[in-house]
Amino acid sequence: MRRFLSRKGRFSLRQSVKSGPRCASKDFYLGLPTNNQKWPEEFGFRLGGVGPSYILSVLEGSSAFLAGLQPGDQVVDIEGQDVTNLSTPALIALAQTLKTVPPSIGVVSRLEQIDIAPGQDGRFGFTIVGDSPLMVEDCMAGGPGGRGGLKVGDYVMEVNGIPVKLHDTAAAMIKAAQGRPLRLGVLSMARRPKRLSSSMRVLSQSGDSVRDNRAHKAIEFNKKVEDVLGEEPDVKEQLFEVLKQYATERDVDSLAEALPDILITDNHQQLIDSVR
Known part of the structure; x- marks a missing residue:
């Protein structure tokens, strides 16, 4: 669940890990270290930026991944301290001195959607x-x-609403879109971020709220699939087969490669955001 607040929200790896066991993809789980000396890598994410600092990647199956950190997030506070102007080396140095393992951090998404x-x-x-x-x-x-606003040095985190990590996957998706508009989720360090606003996310949540939210999303998704693919049973069957495989393997790259071959018309494209 994501909430948007008028004041700072807080993101805590500790609370998410304590909320109950979760199955990580490919039977991989990155256990929490006993200190912060190798923060953030040992907690499953990488940072970049000369001030502010941004999350560039999150290791699938890690504690950061399970807690909900996402590429494109800006770190705005750590253990209640404002770090909006700290460079990545300074932020890491600060985190490594803290006694709380891991330190709680506040994040806000800086991902921009660029239409080309x-x-x-x-x-x-x-x-x-x-x-x-x-x-x-x-x-x-x-x-x-x-x-469209794209610049050299920008980081591409999404293609047509689907998170991408691998060059080959992204290149194939972009090539498949040739002749049609393309939407990229981009993190740009060249643009000064806007002031903090209601876009702060609160990711700490109970297991019950997670289950309720997922059930609601599943119902809404099934309704949308029926609206879009009600007259195309073969396409609907292919889509659910791919989603079933993803639910078993949790392989985002395979899902990203398969969807453009199934959802090929302009009408189909509205399902991409719902799949995400």
């Missing part, structure tokens, strides 16, 4: 490199990506 219309050749005018996170290596200022 294809050029006359069907392409989007930019290239990406790297894995987890993906970075924009080249972007023509007057090309489709540049006109």
Whole structure:
């Protein structure tokens, strides 16, 4: 569950880990260390930024992943201390001196949604490199990506609403979208973030609220699938087969690769956000 507050919310790895056992993907679980000397890596996430500091990647199955940290989050406070202007080295140094293991942190998402219309050749005018996170290596200022607001050095965290970590997966999804508008979830360190507002998330929650929220989402999703694919039983069957496989394996990259081959029409695209 995500809540949006008018004041600072708080994110606590400790509370999420204590809320009850969860099955991590591929039978992997990163146990909590006894001190903060190797924070944040030993807790399953990486940071970057010269002030503010941002979460660049989260290891699937780690304590950070189970607690709900997401790539594109900005760290705004740690154990109640304002760290909005601290660089990554300074933030890490501070965290490693704290006695609470792990320190609680407040986060706010800085992910921007950028819509890019294809050029006359069907392409989007930019290239990406790297894995987890993906970075924009080249972007023509007057090309489709540049006109949409994309810049060299931006980190691409989502493609058409689906989180992406691997270059090959993202490249395949972008190629599949050629000729149609593309939406990217982007973290840009070149843009100064807006002041904190109601976008602060509170991720600490009880096990009952998690189950209730998931049940509600499942009902809403099934209704939307019926509305969109009610006349396409074959497509609906393929979609649920892929989702069933994801529920078993928790392989986000395989899901991201499979969806564009199933949800191919403009009408289908509205299901992407719901799948997410």
